[in-house]
Structures are given as C-alpha cells and as structure tokens.
Amino acid sequence: MKDQNPKQPAEYISLVSFLILKVVLSFVLVNSMYELHRDEFLHLDQANHLAAGFTSVPPLTSLFSWLIKAFGNSYFMVKLIPALFGACTIFYCWKIVDFLKGNLLAKCLVAVACVCSSLLRLNTLYQPNSFDVLAWTAIFYYLLKYFDKNEARYLYAFAVFVALGFLNKYNILFLIMGLLPAIIITPNRKIFTDKSLYVAILLALVIISPNVIWQISHHFPVLIHMKALQSTQLVYVNRIDFFIGQFLFFISSIFFLLAGIGSLIFYKEFRKYNWIIFTYIITLLVFSYFKAKDYYALGLYPVLLAFGAVYLSRVLAKKYVLTGLLFVFNIGSFIYLLPLLMPVYSSAQIIARHKRFERVGALRWEDGKNHELPQDYADMQGWKELAALVDTAYGKVKDKSTLLIRADNYGQAGAINYYSKYTNINALSYNADYMYWFKMDKPIKDLILIEWSGDEDPQRKREQPLFDKITKIGELKNPYAREKGAAVFLLEGAKKEVTGIIKSEIEAEKNDH
Incomplete structure (x- = not known):
C-alpha cells in the first residue's frame, strides 16, 4: 500500500539528518590534542570487573564498557556510545513533538535546540550523564502517552526506563521525588488506581534487584560515596549558581526553554500537561535543597524544549522572517559561544x-x-605521557607475575591500563573501585609506584628500607595536565613484609570508605 502521507519522507530524512549531525559534531568539535577524560578510564576498566554494583556508579555503564571492549576499545567507540545516547534523546524529543501534533517545523526546531546546547558537550564524554538525560526524556514521553491512551504498555516502558536509569545513575531518584507529588496534585493521580502501575513497579524492582541486593550486601557504599561527594565537592556548590546554570546550559536555545515553561503554565491546550511543570519545579527545589551540581538536572530540559518548539511553531506559523531569525539566533549564538561549550580550543x-x-x-x-x-x-591531558613512563618501568621488570602497579588515583590507574602498549598491564589504586580489584595471591617482589606532585616524600625515603633498589623513571611534564608532576618510580627487590603492608593499607582504605 502506497504511503498516503507525503510529509513522511521529508520527516524521516530530516530526522536521520539531525541524528547523523548530532553524532558527527560530537567528534569534529573536539580538539585532537585532548585525550580521554579521567572518569572515562574508570568506566572503561569496569568492563574487566563486571559486577552487580560498584562504589562509584551503578552497573549499567560497565555493560556499555564491555560492549565497547568487544568492538575494539577504540577512542571512536568510546565517543560513539554517548553520542548515540544524545541522538536517541533527540529522537524522543521528536516523538514528544509528534505526540503534541507538532509539524515538521516544530520537530526541526527542537532538534536544533538540543544540538545547539550544552547537551552536545555532555554527549562527548563517556559518563553516565548522557544515558541519564536519555532515560529522563523517555520517561516523560511514556508518561505522556500513558496519560493520553491509558494503555499498560506505556507504563511498562516507563518502568523499564526508570529501572535502566536507576542502574545507570541513582540521580533518577530525584526525578521520582519530583514526579510523585506532581502527579498526586493533578487529575493524573488516577494512575494509582490502575493495577498495571503496580505490575510496572514490580517489573522495575525485578530489573534493579541485583544492584539493590549488591548495595545491601556491601553496606550501601552509595551512601558513603554521596557523603564523600558532599564533603569534597557539593560543599562548594552555590544555590544561586545552580539556578543560573539551568539557563546558561540552554542560553542559545533560551527562547525554546522559556516558551516551553510558559506554554505549560499559560497555553490552554497544554494545561493538561501541567504535571510536567510541577515536576520541573519540585525536582529543581529538591536538587537545590541537597546542593546538587547544576548539570544533575539536565534531564528535565529536553521535554521542555519539545513543548517550546511546538508552541513557537504555532505562534510563528507562516511568519517566515521571524522563523528564520529564530534559527539564526539559535545557531548563530551557539557558534559564538562554541569555544566556551566545546573543547575546540587548544x-x-x-x-x-x-x-x-x-x-x-x-x-x-x-x-x-x-x-x-x-x-x-x-582532566583530558597527560595520560599518554604517564602511560609511556609506566611502560618504561614495566619493561625493566623481569617477573611480571610478582609486580604490582599502584597509582595515586583512579584516573592514573585507568589511563595506564587504557594507553599502555602492554595488553596485560594491570594498574591499581587505593582509590574508587580499584581498591576492590587487588588480587594479592602472590608475594610482591617489585612495585611501580605513581605519586602525584606535592608528595611529601619525593625521594621515597619511606620505601627505601623495604626495597633493594628504587629508581625514578620520570615525571609527567605536560604543563596543561591536571596530573602535571606525577612521578613514576620502580621499586625492586621487595622485602617479605611489603606484601603484608600493602594488604593492610588496602584494608585500611576499605574501612575508611
């Protein structure tokens, strides 16, 4: 049967073009001088230690890392995964516009709004944040469909994305904290009388149960991680800066954002969707209360941009000059701000x-x-140089089976494992998940030690009585690297007590965490 909608081919071509553009820009707008980010190394190493949970993140990222490893572990694959998540986010925005009966102009508007925003930068980093935004957007879409059609399948899809979002990043719990009161105070609270909701909740619980069990059996390391995050990073968060950041993320697409917020409040046709604006407000207040980082809330915005695009497309119907000016402002301001948003500058x-x-x-x-x-x-510089120094030390060791490589932090350990020319190298650290990956089944005879600048013992006097020979291989010279000054030492001929000392240090670090 022939396609009876002549607009469909144009929409398909436009959608595919935007998805390809999104992926391509994630590569071409990154200066080649930059390497992978320190957090990416940790996530990639989790592929070698698959588990139901980790101290740093839930387990879903490790499965993506396993997939990347299966396809060669290349830089291209590492960057492709978050870029694809970003493309999928645009796809769901397109679907939301379609649900709102928006035309092709509205769909193109929301695609441009997403591309010309901080989401593009987010989707260049292999971190849980890209899938987090995708999951939040999908959750809004499936709830919109459910409240409209009252079909259980949308609730099940909603539950699956809540569960996957949870397994990706616990941040999604803040969205649930915003959604519940928003739904309760609107007529949509009738959802709680639908038996399918409880089947969907059960489905979500089954999906997340391995990680919940892991958290319980490991005494909830996520709480300890959050406490450490609160004391080391969130303590510096300013609530005013948090709210300012919400608009700066989408400064190029500010008209879409304001139109989305305003239309959900004042536009009569969109008032039945006011649970979205209530969710937005409540979730932001919860984030602010806990002094969260501003980018934690990024998942709230694609749905708002979709509503804004539909509203503006109706206001600007047949007003070609104004429509053109809107595109020019959105794209032009993004290009002007591009050096501040993307790592295009050296x-x-x-x-x-x-x-x-x-x-x-x-x-x-x-x-x-x-x-x-x-x-x-x-955080994206100096890693290859550091790995090369460790390779030099590694090549001097005759018996690799009794060698331990101990880095100062997870970034160093992961970078060494990723960039080393030796496929069987295994750098570890007393930091993050690495502290649980030590296998002390043989006595340590040699040690490669990486210490960051500022160490109080640059000559390794502490270790001199414990080893026959200590050689400084070199230190990281890159003036722009956060790890500048990190020194690599080769410690040979360990005394018998060294293995016991290292085991004690590992246990002490675990207890501290």
Whole structure:
C-alpha cells in the first residue's frame, strides 16, 4: 500500500539528518590534542570487573564498557556510545513533538535546540550523564502517552526506563521525588488506581534487584560515596549558581526553554500537561535543597524544549522572517559561544583568552577556585605521557607475575591500563573501585609506584628500607595536565613484609570508605 502521507519522507530524512549531525559534531568539535577524560578510564576498566554494583556508579555503564571492549576499545567507540545516547534523546524529543501534533517545523526546531546546547558537550564524554538525560526524556514521553491512551504498555516502558536509569545513575531518584507529588496534585493521580502501575513497579524492582541486593550486601557504599561527594565537592556548590546554570546550559536555545515553561503554565491546550511543570519545579527545589551540581538536572530540559518548539511553531506559523531569525539566533549564538561549550580550543588558546572563560565561570573547578583551564580539559591531558613512563618501568621488570602497579588515583590507574602498549598491564589504586580489584595471591617482589606532585616524600625515603633498589623513571611534564608532576618510580627487590603492608593499607582504605 502506497504511503498516503507525503510529509513522511521529508520527516524521516530530516530526522536521520539531525541524528547523523548530532553524532558527527560530537567528534569534529573536539580538539585532537585532548585525550580521554579521567572518569572515562574508570568506566572503561569496569568492563574487566563486571559486577552487580560498584562504589562509584551503578552497573549499567560497565555493560556499555564491555560492549565497547568487544568492538575494539577504540577512542571512536568510546565517543560513539554517548553520542548515540544524545541522538536517541533527540529522537524522543521528536516523538514528544509528534505526540503534541507538532509539524515538521516544530520537530526541526527542537532538534536544533538540543544540538545547539550544552547537551552536545555532555554527549562527548563517556559518563553516565548522557544515558541519564536519555532515560529522563523517555520517561516523560511514556508518561505522556500513558496519560493520553491509558494503555499498560506505556507504563511498562516507563518502568523499564526508570529501572535502566536507576542502574545507570541513582540521580533518577530525584526525578521520582519530583514526579510523585506532581502527579498526586493533578487529575493524573488516577494512575494509582490502575493495577498495571503496580505490575510496572514490580517489573522495575525485578530489573534493579541485583544492584539493590549488591548495595545491601556491601553496606550501601552509595551512601558513603554521596557523603564523600558532599564533603569534597557539593560543599562548594552555590544555590544561586545552580539556578543560573539551568539557563546558561540552554542560553542559545533560551527562547525554546522559556516558551516551553510558559506554554505549560499559560497555553490552554497544554494545561493538561501541567504535571510536567510541577515536576520541573519540585525536582529543581529538591536538587537545590541537597546542593546538587547544576548539570544533575539536565534531564528535565529536553521535554521542555519539545513543548517550546511546538508552541513557537504555532505562534510563528507562516511568519517566515521571524522563523528564520529564530534559527539564526539559535545557531548563530551557539557558534559564538562554541569555544566556551566545546573543547575546540587548544590549552594555549584558552589561556590566551583567559578572561572570556573566567567571566562565565568555566575556569572554576570543584574545589571552588579558578584555574588556567576548565577542569574537564585539564582532566583530558597527560595520560599518554604517564602511560609511556609506566611502560618504561614495566619493561625493566623481569617477573611480571610478582609486580604490582599502584597509582595515586583512579584516573592514573585507568589511563595506564587504557594507553599502555602492554595488553596485560594491570594498574591499581587505593582509590574508587580499584581498591576492590587487588588480587594479592602472590608475594610482591617489585612495585611501580605513581605519586602525584606535592608528595611529601619525593625521594621515597619511606620505601627505601623495604626495597633493594628504587629508581625514578620520570615525571609527567605536560604543563596543561591536571596530573602535571606525577612521578613514576620502580621499586625492586621487595622485602617479605611489603606484601603484608600493602594488604593492610588496602584494608585500611576499605574501612575508611
């Protein structure tokens, strides 16, 4: 049977074009001088230690890492996965617009709004955040469909994405905290009389149960992780900056965002969807109360952009000049702000434009202080150099079976394992998940030690009585790397007590965590 809707081919072509564009931009707008990010290394290493849970993140990321490893563990694959999640987010925005009976213009508007925003930067990093935004967007879509059609299948799809979101990042619990009261105070509370809801809840619980059991059996490390995060990072979060950040993330798409918020409040046709705006407000307040980082709330925005695109497409119907100006502003302002949003500049170029980056807070790190480069950019340099130094030390060791490589932090350990030319190298750390991956089944005879700059014992006097020979292989020289000054030492001929000392240190670190 012939296609009776002549608009469909144009819509399919437009959608596919935007999805391809989204993926391509995730690669071409990253300066080639940058390497992988320190957090990416930890996630990639989890593929070698599959489990129902980790101290740093839930287990879903490790399954994506296993997939990346199966396809060669290349830089391309590492970057492709979050880019695809970003493309899927646009797909769900497209579906939301379609649900609202938006035309092709509205669909193109929301696609441009998503591409020309901080979501593009988010989707260049292999972290749980990209799937988090995708899961939140899918959850809004399936709830919209359920409240409209009252069909159980949408509740089940909703439950699956809640569960997958939970297994990806516990951040999704904040969305649930916003959704529940928002639904209760609107006529949509009739959902609680639908038996299918409880089947859906059971389905979600079954999916997340392995991780819940893991958390219980390991005495809820997520709570300990959150406590550490609160004391080391969230303590520097300013609530005013949190709310300012919500709009700065979408400054190029600000008209879509404001139209989405405004239409859900004032536009008569959208008032039946007011549970979305209530969810948005309540969730932001919860985030603010807990002094969360501003990007934790990014998942709230794709649905708002979709509503804004539909509303603007109706307001601008047949007003071609205004529509063109809207596209020009959105794309033009994004291009102007591109160096602040994406790592297109080299480190030297950023330093030369220091004031521009400082004015928008891009140089403020999690310690609350300003530095020469954005923290993420400093976290994407020096890793290959460090791995090469460790390879030099590794090549000098005759018996690799009794060698331990102990890095100062998870970024170092993961980078060494990823960039080393030796496939069987296994760097570890007393930091993050690595502390649980030690296998002390043989006495340690040699040790490769990586210590960051600022160490109080640069000559390794503490270890001199415990080893026959200590050699400094070198230190990381990259002036732009956050790890600048990290030194690599080869400690040979360990005394018998070394293995026991290391085991005690591991246990002490575990107890502290």
